[in-house]
Amino acid sequence: MNAMRILVRFKVTPDYEALREADWAAGEGDCSDRSGAAEADARAGSGVASGVETRYVPRILDCFDESALEMALRMRDATASDGVPVDLGAISVGGREVEPHLKTLQALGYERATRVHVDAGLDFAPTVTASIIARYVQETNKTDLLMLGCRNGPDDAGTLPFLVAEELGWPCVTQVTEVMVLSDDRVRVAHMVDDGLLRVTVRLPCVLGVGNAVVARLRVPTLTARLARREAHIEHVQTSDLGIDVVSGLAGESYVLTGLEVVRRDRSGTIIGGQTPREKAQTLFDSHLKSLMGKL
Amino acid sequence: MRSLVVLDGTVGTADRQARALGAFLRDGSTGHPAAETLVFFSDDRDMGRLVEQAPTRGVRLVKTAERRPDAIVDILSAAARDAENQLFIFTGGYSGTELATRLAHRTGGTVMTDALSIEIGPERLTCRRPVYSNHMVGSFELAARPWCVSIDVSWDDEAAAARREHVVLSSTDETGAAGGPDETPFEDLELVEPPPTGDLEQSRFLVVAGAGAGSRDGVERIAAAARRMGAEFAVSRPVAMSAWAPMDRLIGVSGTRTAPELCIVAGASGAPALYWGIEKAGFIAAIDLDERAPIAKSADAVILDDGVAVIEELAEIIAPKRE
Numbered sequence: 001m002n003a004m005r006i007l008v009r010f011k012v013t014p015d016y017e018a019l020r021e022a023d024w025a026a027g028e029g030d031c032s033d034r035s036g037a038a039e040a041d042a043r044a045g046s047g048v049a050s051g052v053e054t055r056y057v058p059r060i061l062d063c064f065d066e067s068a069l070e071m072a073l074r075m076r077d078a079t080a081s082d083g084v085p086v087d088l089g090a091i092s093v094g095g096r097e098v099e100p101h102l103k104t105l106q107a108l109g110y111e112r113a114t115r116v117h118v119d120a121g122l123d124f125a126p127t128v129t130a131s132i133i134a135r136y137v138q139e140t141n142k143t144d145l146l147m148l149g150c151r152n153g154p155d156d157a158g159t160l161p162f163l164v165a166e167e168l169g170w171p172c173v174t175q176v177t178e179v180m181v182l183s184d185d186r187v188r189v190a191h192m193v194d195d196g197l198l199r200v201t202v203r204l205p206c207v208l209g210v211g212n213a214v215v216a217r218l219r220v221p222t223l224t225a226r227l228a229r230r231e232a233h234i235e236h237v238q239t240s241d242l243g244i245d246v247v248s249g250l251a252g253e254s255y256v257l258t259g260l261e262v263v264r265r266d267r268s269g270t271i272i273g274g275q276t277p278r279e280k281a282q283t284l285f286d287s288h289l290k291s292l293m294g295k296l
Numbered sequence: 297m298r299s300l301v302v303l304d305g306t307v308g309t310a311d312r313q314a315r316a317l318g319a320f321l322r323d324g325s326t327g328h329p330a331a332e333t334l335v336f337f338s339d340d341r342d343m344g345r346l347v348e349q350a351p352t353r354g355v356r357l358v359k360t361a362e363r364r365p366d367a368i369v370d371i372l373s374a375a376a377r378d379a380e381n382q383l384f385i386f387t388g389g390y391s392g393t394e395l396a397t398r399l400a401h402r403t404g405g406t407v408m409t410d411a412l413s414i415e416i417g418p419e420r421l422t423c424r425r426p427v428y429s430n431h432m433v434g435s436f437e438l439a440a441r442p443w444c445v446s447i448d449v450s451w452d453d454e455a456a457a458a459r460r461e462h463v464v465l466s467s468t469d470e471t472g473a474a475g476g477p478d479e480t481p482f483e484d485l486e487l488v489e490p491p492p493t494g495d496l497e498q499s500r501f502l503v504v505a506g507a508g509a510g511s512r513d514g515v516e517r518i519a520a521a522a523r524r525m526g527a528e529f530a531v532s533r534p535v536a537m538s539a540w541a542p543m544d545r546l547i548g549v550s551g552t553r554t555a556p557e558l559c560i561v562a563g564a565s566g567a568p569a570l571y572w573g574i575e576k577a578g579f580i581a582a583i584d585l586d587e588r589a590p591i592a593k594s595a596d597a598v599i600l601d602d603g604v605a606v607i608e609e610l611a612e613i614i615a616p617k618r619e
Contacts (some may be wrong), residue, residue: 172394211550255436
């Protein structure tokens with residue numbers, strides 16, 4: 001039986017919750033002077049995309065990508081004894097910040113680990129990112145099933161799985177919450193749609209965009225597993241190897257970010273006083289909630 | 297120049313789509329060219345209702361296979377070959393994102409999802425949409441046409457669904473274009489559940505638990521207090537990811553958006569990704585130990601204390617009054 005070759009794309013993002021209010025405010029304003037080619041140069045030179053300084057913020061695995069990575073491991077585990085062999089690969093487009101994550105994934109059993117080296121920020125360039133991933137899949141011809149998170153990065157537009165699928169000419173299912181391997185060329189997928197949860201069998205190759213899956217956390221490898229794979233090779237790919245010119249791709253993006261504004265959410269924030277939880281609860285009820293009870 | 301509004305009546309959300317698209321056309325777009333609605337349907341019995349719901353006067357009916365977005369994209373791609381059709385507007389949510397993205401890719405146009413507003417100029421379309429996990433709103437200029445815009449899911453207005461006069465401009469049957477079972481990679485479709493979060497979306501009284509609850513036990517105590525008060529119960533993403541509560545309780549950017557009269561947030565910092573799910577609440581009370589947490593500024597009333605302890609006390613006070 002042929003192995004099912006799964007490639008999971010992941011992104012390492014700044015932890016936006018670690019940014020201070022002042023950092024967001026500093027990023028506000030007109031970005032139009034940094035559009036088009038100027039934006040591409042700025043991104044390539046500084047790594048700062050479009051105004052918000054995130055370089056000092058800790059990097060984390062995007063949460064939807066994390067689900068996809070763990071989901072693929074569970075597909076491999078589920079078929080390990082008597083099912084379809086599953087071959088796992090992981091890919092990320094970015095700088096050195098992705099390398100520790102690739103090492104972790106190797107220790108967890110990802111046989112192939114690839115970093116496509118890009119200096120420029122691709123934060124608001126889903127088309128360029130999609131081209132890179134799709135071209136890698138086409139050039140290597142080692143992928144039956146491509147998995148990735150539904151939404152990520154500052155752009156957060158939810159377009160990437162569809163763009164990659166369109167580039168490849170593959171079918172695409174997004175908001176995936178469960179996947180089961182049926183055979184080496186079929187998977188059974190549960191995914192959220194606007195009017196419920198749909199189960200569907202999909203013939204491979206295909207792209208799966210992972211959404212709010214119950215499988216949310218990536219497992220942690222043992223020290224033994226880490227040591228065993230510490231010399232494992234990480235494949236480094238240049239975008240030029242894939243025939244992609246990132247700078248001209250960025251300049252040619254069909255939309256540009258021209259401005260940013262902080263979303264103001266301030267309400268009165270009245271502090272409710274009291275000595276004990278009971279006192280505070282009673283004060284909150286008497287001063288505010290009592291009058292709302294009739295509306296509930 | 298014409299804009300085409302896409303109403304997908306082959307799925308079960310046509311009512312909501314019509315309300316949202318109507319509200320967006322009325323309040324979310326300026327400089328709008330003449331608009332028509334493309335209504336997709338798969339069951340003849342739905343046709344009359346869908347025409348009545350269309351948010352524009354002019355309606356074009358297209359019969360197609362059920363739950364086949366690929367077929368709809370093919371039909372829209374053909375429509376985009378008419379140079380007059382330069383703007384396509386889709387509903388918010390999953391299907392709107394898919395249709396807008398795939399259409400833009402196939403036609404060499406530009407996709408923009410989650411639109412809060414658009415401004416249409418002779419050469420460019422300007423669009424505002426949330427970015428950075430809802431911390432900020434970005435303004436974008438779109439160049440290449442057709443512009444394929446899906447609207448933000450916050451667009452919804454009962455009043456926008458009011459009936460108006462409609463004119464059916466054309467009616468075509470494209471069911472054959474979807475191809476037979478051999479031509480699709482999808483098999484054995486089964487809609488297994490109604491929307492699991494319906495109770496959250498319609499909630500008037502909501503309690504939200506955050507990671508400040510500290511443990512699964514803490515979250516369950518908050519859930520029990522919510523039940524005693526007759527409130528719906530929801531959680532932040534960190535709680536759902538820790539498997540302290542089911543994913544269908546998730547609220548925020550990646551979960552459900554609500555507009556309750558009263559929302560009590562216990563032990564959640566109020567990060568924008570969560571706050572997006574409750575920002576339309578009439579009154580927000582927050583319970584958190586950290587006075588510097590974002591929720592302390594974005595709530596109407598704040599108790600600086602342990603979320604579990606206070607919510608249980610509140611349940612003691614409120615439950616008898618709700619019986």
